[in-house]
Amino acid sequence: MLGPFAAVAAALGGKPATIAIAGLMAAVVGVYVGLRHPLWLYYGTVVFVTTFPFGYFPGVHVPIYLVFGCGSILALLMHPRAVRRSSPLMSAVLLLIVMSGLSMAVTFSTPLNIMDFTKWAVATGFLFALLALPNDQLCRVGKVFVYSATFSALWGMAAVALGSTKYIVKPFEIIGYYAVDKFYITGGTLTTPRTGRFDVGQDSETFQRLGGLWVDPNAAGIGLVIALAITGILFTGWQRVTLMTILMAAIVLTLSRAALASVLVGALLVFVFHNMRSRDRMLMIGTLFVGGTTAMMIPAVRKRLMGSLGENDAGASDRIAAIREFPWRMGDNWIFGNGWSLREFKDGPYAFTENFVSNAPLIAVHRGGLVAGLSFLAVIVIGCVVAAKLIRTDSLPHAFYGGVFIAFSTITLNLDHPVVVIAQMTFMYTFFLVFLQYSDELRRQGALTAPKGGALSPDTPPGPPRSGEPDSVAAQGPPLPAATA
Template sequence: MTDEDLTVRREVPRLDPELVLPPPALLAPPIFEEPATAPPVPALLAAPVLEELTETSFRLPVIIDEPPAPSPGVKPARVPAGPVKRLPSPLTELVVLGSLGIAALAAFAGITWLAAIVVLLLVAAAGLGVLAYQPVLVFCLMGFTLGAAPNVQTPVLGVSITFVLSAAMWGALAVMPEVQHRVNWAAGLSAVLIGLAFFTFVGNPITGAAVQDFVRWSITAAAVYPLSVLPARQLARVGRWFVYGCTAAAAFGIALVAVDRDGSKLDRLTFLGYSADGGNGRFVFGANGNFARLTSTYVDPNLGGLIMAVGLLLALALLRGRLRVLSVGLLVLAIALTLSRADIGAVAVAAVLVVLFSGVSGRIRGRLLGLGVLAGTAMLALPAIRSRLTNSFGSNDRGSSARWEAFEIFPDQMSGHWLLGRGFGAPELVDASAAAATNYVANAPLLTVYRGGIVVGLAFTVLMLTAALFGWRLMRGSAFEPAAVGAGYLGIMLVALQLDFPVVTISAATLAFAILLVFVSRPDAFSDEFTDD
């Protein structure tokens, strides 16, 4: 290679001396390494540029006509690669989801030992994921199991897999270097709530049941922090896994309602929390007949309705295209078949809020109104749903009568317990037989007072109302996805939390509510960049 091959054409325009340009190294980066006998291109340019910078103007290098081929034996320069961030691959997700399906089929077929082995392997894989390169997989597994089967117990430990993964999220968080630790309003107010609840816990008699109740509730309530500090892309991934789990449970529940009217097949699903002795079916008894309620993998239809309602909101926010249509359709039908008035009412109120008060375009609101009317008409055509809604709050509705009676006797029940409440682990809150004999309020804020005292109840109310403020702001925006989540939270707060109590007493419902709070506080996760078609 000769010096003529390295000739660089330069133009010398006179420019404004106050104009600030990048450093010379950025003006003409080397394309390849030159042989040792020839100076590199930047060196040829640096001297003239520095010389011109001492005057009131400078010379700009122009592109080389054609980069000459490197001499034999000279390797092109390599740019050092930065750290590679690995996320779960589609194959990994397929293996995990397939393993969960195998475990479910094995348990349904009565092969409990196979289901136990598969579940143990998945738990071990989650632990390895914490220590290896995919700690976000622990968050994804938590979301999927919560949505699909929250009551599945961990072999040996005897606690739900959802609870184990909720605790494991903290370990996963410790090995995620890309996480920026910060405390937003959801995490901060949740921490205050847990701290105040701890004082009421130690202020009441400490029993084994109290310790278990407090630990389960506090671990799931504290999940707000590790979820809230995830990068937006990973948080959206966790939300989608939760939606996938809810959608799978919805499809399974719809099939069960169609083929198992008397609930006899539920006796085989002991790994989900059902009793092997029978009596697992849930029914609504009324003047128009008895109707089976969808329980699916949730055991309790009210718990299932709440979890699937949160899944419905995130399906609207995180999915797109046909996948969104399929998921939303299954979840809406499944929520209706639970015959849970609190959750059906929450979804209906959310839809009304979007139509009347959101900032989305009139075209979208018009479509939503039409779809809502069509869906409502179709639901009322089903005898079970029509009977459940039309007979609600009448004199023959035992559930409504018991709710009103519980409100009336609430002050007497709290007499002498206003400061510290009746305590974690109170028999009526942890034992089914004691709960049946005690008519306590089916209202999340008041039940928080019942268990933890007036101060804890006020802290929960502040958290609930703060989230309502941010939910309102999301709803008033012009984007549909954040508006749907904001209105959905308001619907759940105004209806579901006032007419039912799983958020307070059932750790799976507490965790679902924590996920909802996180997404209300992190609308950046709704970007189209992070969604699935």
């Protein structure tokens, strides 16, 4: 019905009219989908955040993930809430959003501040949209997340194998991606000193790091680690083994030390504190030994890890220098921060040259002051407390999830900052928090506790609550319709 009208408008009004009509048609479609097929919006959000995080609508440069994310939240408001959850973690996230909004209002300098805050708030607030779903639908969304991350991992592995992104990225040029060979300096010798910020020692080598459709290898590492942890609790049997093997191989190829350390330290926490069966303990030792040996046989991985913290490791010395300079950069703006749309958050080369601190909690303080930074720290601390409880359950997959969450919070968030300043990566951390809450609910219902005299098999999905325990909150109320006639 709008087709002839759109054709006439395009002929008479040119590009502006075409864009306006396209927007109107998209709004009509969005309203229909939100009313009749709301879960499609959730699936769309997950796919574009995880697989095409930097994709834009052709011609209008509007992030695709943002439209789907806003649509999901509106769909939630248009339908009766199927599940009502509450927890200290959710309260901390809500406080973080409120305090961040307050800091943005106090430091407001340009309308761009509102746009930047909105993107971040949608990514963070998506937690409440997901936790309004019943557990069965939430798990389906989580599985779509894992499938999408695995697709991006395979795409990235193909780019590494070909040595170029030319043929891998070209199909997605229409949504804003562009093909380019991306090589990153890694490794180096421990005996050749560095004399400048951009110097690289003699005999250093160049290796291509897996970035996938996340583009940046460190961002890819963050997404893949979160997907790996979620895979363990949502899949069983051969599917779990296959998906986790692909994701772990992709994590190794990112050469992200923070990502690798998060997985290894998470597994170590489980090994030390989880009351696992002897068979599982031996299997974990064997898996880590075989995986570690295989990874160290790859020259790029060996150079990257062996060069860490050496004289040629620019990352280590630059991070120390940035932390020392942090109080000076804050000046008198400790309470509400320096602002939301600063150049260091928009211009990568500028941020790199100026060596701004690469630490998520400190960046939260830098942008939003102590009111936002302490709120973010509260989310991290509460999440780690919940994760520690998961490690002590009888479920090995959920224990691994808890271990990786703690390692990620204490290592990755202190070595990198995308989850604070890049909305797409904020979405990834939101998914991490969502399934932490989901796992904690199962723990409190007794679904992660083995019966007396037995053991909870890693391939046994969580069962119903114990006798006398309250029914799962997710069983209350009707599910959000995935499709209606």
